[in-house]
Amino acid sequence: xxxxxxxxxxxxNLQKYFTTPQGIVKAVDDVSFAVAPGxxxxxxxxxxxxxxxxxxxxxxxxxxxxxxIYFQNKQISGKKRSRELKRNIQIVFQDPGxxxxxxxxxxxxxxxxxxxxxxxxxxxxxxxxxELLELVELPRDFIHKHPLELGEGEKQSxxxxxxxxxxxxxxxxxxxxxxxxxxxxxxxxxxxxxLQQEFNVAYIFITHDLSLMRNVASRVAIMYLGRICEIxxxxxxxxxxxxxxxxxxxxxxxxxxxxxxxxxxxxxxxQGEIPSPVNMPTGCGFHPRCPEKLDICDRQIPESLAIDNxxxxxxxxxxKDQEQKIxxxxxxxx
Amino acid sequence: MNSKKTEISADYKKKNWLxxxxxxxxxxxxxxxxxxxVVGLIIVIAVILLAVFAPWVAPHPDHAGAVVDFTATMQSxxxxxxxxxxxxxxxxxxxIIFGFRFSLMMGLVVIGLAAPPGIILGLIAGYYQGTKIDTxxxxxxxxxxxxxxxxxxxxxxxxxxxxxxxxxxxxxLMWWPWYTRLVYGLASSLQNxxxxxxxxxxxxxxxxxxxxxxxxxxxxxIFTKITLDMGFVIIIGxxxxxxxxxxxxxxxxxxxxxxxxxxxxxxxxxxxIFPALAIVFVVLGFxxxxxxxxxxxxxxxx
Numbered sequence: 001x002x003x004x005x006x007x008x009x010x011x012x013n014l015q016k017y018f019t020t021p022q023g024i025v026k027a028v029d030d031v032s033f034a035v036a037p038g039x040x041x042x043x044x045x046x047x048x049x050x051x052x053x054x055x056x057x058x059x060x061x062x063x064x065x066x067x068x069i070y071f072q073n074k075q076i077s078g079k080k081r082s083r084e085l086k087r088n089i090q091i092v093f094q095d096p097g098x099x100x101x102x103x104x105x106x107x108x109x110x111x112x113x114x115x116x117x118x119x120x121x122x123x124x125x126x127x128x129x130x131e132l133l134e135l136v137e138l139p140r141d142f143i144h145k146h147p148l149e150l151g152e153g154e155k156q157s158x159x160x161x162x163x164x165x166x167x168x169x170x171x172x173x174x175x176x177x178x179x180x181x182x183x184x185x186x187x188x189x190x191x192x193x194x195l196q197q198e199f200n201v202a203y204i205f206i207t208h209d210l211s212l213m214r215n216v217a218s219r220v221a222i223m224y225l226g227r228i229c230e231i232x233x234x235x236x237x238x239x240x241x242x243x244x245x246x247x248x249x250x251x252x253x254x255x256x257x258x259x260x261x262x263x264x265x266x267x268x269x270x271q272g273e274i275p276s277p278v279n280m281p282t283g284c285g286f287h288p289r290c291p292e293k294l295d296i297c298d299r300q301i302p303e304s305l306a307i308d309n310x311x312x313x314x315x316x317x318x319x320k321d322q323e324q325k326i327x328x329x330x331x332x333x334x
Numbered sequence: 335m336n337s338k339k340t341e342i343s344a345d346y347k348k349k350n351w352l353x354x355x356x357x358x359x360x361x362x363x364x365x366x367x368x369x370x371x372v373v374g375l376i377i378v379i380a381v382i383l384l385a386v387f388a389p390w391v392a393p394h395p396d397h398a399g400a401v402v403d404f405t406a407t408m409q410s411x412x413x414x415x416x417x418x419x420x421x422x423x424x425x426x427x428x429x430i431i432f433g434f435r436f437s438l439m440m441g442l443v444v445i446g447l448a449a450p451p452g453i454i455l456g457l458i459a460g461y462y463q464g465t466k467i468d469t470x471x472x473x474x475x476x477x478x479x480x481x482x483x484x485x486x487x488x489x490x491x492x493x494x495x496x497x498x499x500x501x502x503x504x505x506x507l508m509w510w511p512w513y514t515r516l517v518y519g520l521a522s523s524l525q526n527x528x529x530x531x532x533x534x535x536x537x538x539x540x541x542x543x544x545x546x547x548x549x550x551x552x553x554x555x556i557f558t559k560i561t562l563d564m565g566f567v568i569i570i571g572x573x574x575x576x577x578x579x580x581x582x583x584x585x586x587x588x589x590x591x592x593x594x595x596x597x598x599x600x601x602x603x604x605x606x607i608f609p610a611l612a613i614v615f616v617v618l619g620f621x622x623x624x625x626x627x628x629x630x631x632x633x634x635x636x
Contacts, residue, residue, distance in 0.1 A: 059535050086537035099528035103550035112546075113536050144350065162532070 007034040014067035027053040042217030050226035090163035094175040096155035100147040153184035225285035371626025377619025392428035400584040418604040429586040440571035452513025460521025475511035491579040554631035562624030565617035
């Protein structure tokens with residue numbers, strides 16, 4: 001696989017099933033990806049595609065049903081996490097309103113992690129908090145405010161400051177901007193970019209907003225019904241999506257200018273709705289909606305195909321190409 | 335740098351004080367919009383003042399004890415004794431004022447003993463919602479809730495000797511599950527909030543999560559319930575005294591006075607009517623105040 005040695009976080013064949021009265025929900029099924037130090041991996045998918053479940057499994061809020069998670073080359077899934085590990089992986093939630101305790105002041109909210117992980121001596125906590133506020137571009141005297149007095153964007157900034165306070169090497173951003181208005185979104189995205197450069201922290205950026213992803217992610221993983229369809233570098237991905245589902249997604253992104261329209265791949269229409277995760281289609285999860293469905297698609301789950309060093313696609317369409325390529329190269333060798 | 339810091343904190347103190355003042359003003363505006371709440375507040379303050387300063391307020395403070403004055407028995411309400419005198423010549427008004435002391439003490443002691451364990455168990459059960467800990471605590475609470483309260487209290491006090499402390503103990507034993515229930519409902523919904531999950535992910539200890547993250551968000555509901563419960567506990571206390579299982583003579587307890595006076599109905603009506611009205615007065619005050627607080631703190635009934 002790519003970047004084997006350098007990876008900060010590696011997820012191998014991760015599964016998370018939930019048992020419900022309607023049956024087993026395979027929220028995350030056989031998902032593998034890696035995150036390098038300081039990079040941003042975008043995790044994209046529709047609601048219900050399992051991206052948040054995957055994130056919650058990574059931060060340890062859920063125990064995986066199967067599969068393994070490696071962090072800094074150490075297996076961490078299924079065990080009680082050490083303090084150090086809890087410090088190293090942080091999360092920023094989608095809803096800033098609920099992620100800050102309404103009964104605590106900003107000082108109390110930020111003191112807890114600083115004290116818990118002994119980031120600075122007790123006497124310097126006040127100063128450290130003001131520094132953190134400055135980092136996330138909030139005025140220093142916000143230290144005395146309560147969440148109720150803050151706007152949504154300011155709350156999210158405080159949540160980011162809380163995640164940053166303990167110097168983590170990975171922050172999971174679970175749709176951090178979807179609750180904000182557009183001007184605030186831009187500000188938060190810019191802030192996150194600056195912080196990444198300053199602290200070399202890796203992000204797993206979860207979103208359903210593809211145009212946002214184009215601006216923030218260095219690599220993108222697309223999820224559909226708990227499985228990954230395609231992992232690619234963001235530039236490649238937007239230029240030439242391979243999986244029929246991702247082609248459909250990209251062609252549905254609204255654009256403003258004609259130049260942008262010209263850049264888009266041909267329009268793909270798909271039939272139907274996203275199927276229920278309880279009653280999953282056999283084979284490839286996308287086959288009932290896929291315009292390029294092959295015979296094999298409803299029988300066999302497609303395996304990972306490495307198109308090149310930075311790209312994997314999970315689709316039977318490319319199997320033939322792949323086999324062809326291998327055949328070509330063997331021919332040449334002969 | 336240092337001067338800047340002190341500047342900020344001085345400025346903050348002023349701002350903070352202004353903000354608190356504003357919050358209080360807003361709360362009072364909301365509270366006073368309902369005239370009944372204000373009446374409740376006035377009654378409660380009056381009762382507390384009467385109870386605290388009873389020895390100075392009551393016309394005959396010594397009549398709270400075992401005083402006998404056969405020259406003045408069974409006098410009807412009049413200029414000398416505003417609410418008349420009882421069978422051994424004690425001034426009824428003085429005894430009622432001292433009776434408030436015991437009623438309030440009953441309420442405070444019972445809630446003071448019942449609320450903390452009830453709240454802690456509720457927090458634990460709510461936080462571990464859906465687990466065996468939740469089931470164990472909540473079913474244990476249900477056992478206490480399944481027994482009719484007065485019957486349970488009566489059986490406890492009659493097994494132990496009937497006095498005011500055993501009465502308090504009995505009422506406490508049947509009262510804590512209500513707090514467990516209330517806090518359980520709040521905590522089980524709060525434990526899904528992101529700020530609780532965030533503390534978990536950060537590695538905060540369970541006591542921190544229970545008492546620093548969840549409990550502060552339950553305080554207003556608990557406070558309202560305490561106010562409403564004061565009235566109910568006083569009624570239960572008076573009921574126990576009425577059937578002779580609570581405060582024993584010569585303690586001036588309102589329930590005991592009603593029971594004693596009932597023998598002389600309807601001729602010496604003041605012996606029953608005035609203590610009974612006093613009970614109504616206290617309980618009504620606390621209930622009106624509790625309702626008002628519920629409106630102000632926007633607490634939902636659980």
